[in-house]
Amino acid sequence: MFHYFLQLNFATILISLFMLIFVNVNPVFQRKVIRLFSIAISSVLCLVIVDSIEYWCATLPYPTMLRVAVSIIGYALRPTNICFVILLSCGNRVSQKFKKFIVLPGILNMLIASTALFSGVCFSYSDKNEFVRGPLGYSAFAASGFYLILLVILTNKLYKMEHTYESLIAIFIAVTNTIAVILEAFFHYDGLINTTGAVSVAFYYMYLTTQQFKRDPLTRALNRRYFYLDADRMMKSKCLTAVISIDLNDLKRFNDENGHAAGDTALCTIVACIQNILPRGCHLYRTGGDEFMILCSRVSKDDVPALIDHMRRELSKTLYCCAIGFATPDADEDFEHICSIADAAMYANKKQLKGEDTIR
Structure with a gap:
């Protein structure tokens, strides 16, 4: 027995x-x-x-x-x-x-x-x-x-x-x-x-x-390391359809005026807001202090502007404002070049938003 x-x-x-x-x-x-x-x-x-x-x-x-x-x-x-x-x-x-x-x-x-x-x-x-x-x-x-x-x-x-x-x-x-x-x-x-x-x-x-080890401990978005790993995988399989660059406006000023705990709340809020509306095949990454990127693999290039408009509408319901830009890859285009185009579009949007109150 x-x-x-x-x-x-x-x-x-x-x-x-x-x-x-x-x-x-x-x-x-x-x-x-x-x-x-x-x-x-x-x-x-x-x-x-x-x-x-x-x-x-x-x-x-x-x-x-x-x-x-x-x-x-x-x-x-x-x-x-x-x-x-x-x-x-x-x-x-x-x-x-x-x-x-x-x-x-x-x-x-x-x-x-x-x-x-x-x-x-x-x-x-x-x-x-x-x-x-x-x-x-x-x-x-x-x-x-x-x-x-x-x-x-x-x-x-x-x-x-x-x-x-x-x-x-x-x-x-x-x-x-x-x-x-x-x-x-x-x-x-x-x-x-x-x-x-x-x-x-x-x-x-x-x-x-x-x-x-793959997520940002504060926001639970995917981290910078996995951003490049996933980007490399998507580029090799040629399934990357768009790169979206996002920046939370005036986070430093917000931290100085309201404290770092309030800044953490701001970051977590915008991540939750964006995650809730992302369709299948789109993944959000925190790549810097107030910087985020989205890699899209199942969303057509023509649908990306509508997705960004949806994000802006949802973010407008919060206390925070984000600058957003995107780029769609061409054949054999280098990934870093795609990111630079998305960042340039984001900074152009940031200039448009300059002077607006980021805490509404």
């Missing part, structure tokens, strides 16, 4: 313990994110423990309340890892009301599993200690399936303005967990959901960690 337990769960336990230690000694994220990761990893370890107890109880010739109790806990915990991944990836971008909706299937699954204490509607054990699945016995797998579908939908929606491969991370997690759920539910493989859950949490942690 111990040999089987060790063989089944050694990798899962090792990954979970390593992640639990690493997440807490390497404070890359905010405390609430670290706490959520810790809870997710702890739930995997807890699932390993209750499954191991359930395996031992299954060797007995008679049913016990201990087996019923740990089976209920196992049912309740199985869908939680995907729920945690959803909260980690989308938690800051959905409302509190929607977060409550997200946890409802998990709570419903837990309530259904709890009926095993007094009925067989979810599951029960025969006099010979054989597992008997009830009419609602697939509730844990149904909840897992719901979370997997929701994960793909939410990430595709929330990351539509950013790099497409970021949504592929969620799809990869969804596919691997779907395979694990199917193999456990219909082919009676043991421990796959535990291992896949641990790997998913670890994989998502590594993914989020890499994101810290």
Whole structure:
């Protein structure tokens, strides 16, 4: 029994313990994110423990309340890892009301599993200690399936303005967990959901960690390094359709008069304003203190002026004013030359705005 337990769960336990230690000694994220990761990893370890107890109880010739109790806990915990991944990836971008909706299937699954204490509607054990699945016995797998579908939908929606491969991370997690759920539910493989859950949490942690190195820590716009990396990729694939140069007017004066915290608020406000209206294929980068660039790869050259007009209308609703210029590349044109044209157009716009109040 111990040999089987060790063989089944050694990798899962090792990954979970390593992640639990690493997440807490390497404070890359905010405390609430670290706490959520810790809870997710702890739930995997807890699932390993209750499954191991359930395996031992299954060797007995008679049913016990201990087996019923740990089976209920196992049912309740199985869908939680995907729920945690959803909260980690989308938690800051959905409302509190929607977060409550997200946890409802998990709570419903837990309530259904709890009926095993007094009925067989979810599951029960025969006099010979054989597992008997009830009419609602697939509730844990149904909840897992719901979370997997929701994960793909939410990430595709929330990351539509950013790099497409970021949504592929969620799809990869969804596919691997779907395979694990199917193999456990219909082919009676043991421990796959535990291992896949641990790997998913670890994989998502590594993914989020890499994101810290590609984004500006203040505004969360992509940083200067990734601006040139993405530009090089787009130029090589010949998919770059426009470069937009943006400059926040009079940021220094605004900092001097209102303080640096107010300046930070100004930068974050204009980034949020622009990000909210950028179509798919357009990416915003912070390339300097008050300087931003946008690379467009799926927007036609003819649509760029309309996009800039939309940006100006949205920015006019804030307290801040930005100078904006753009350039569209010609065949075999050097990227630095394209940027210089966009910057020149931006500075021309800045001259037009000179003398206007930048704080309205």
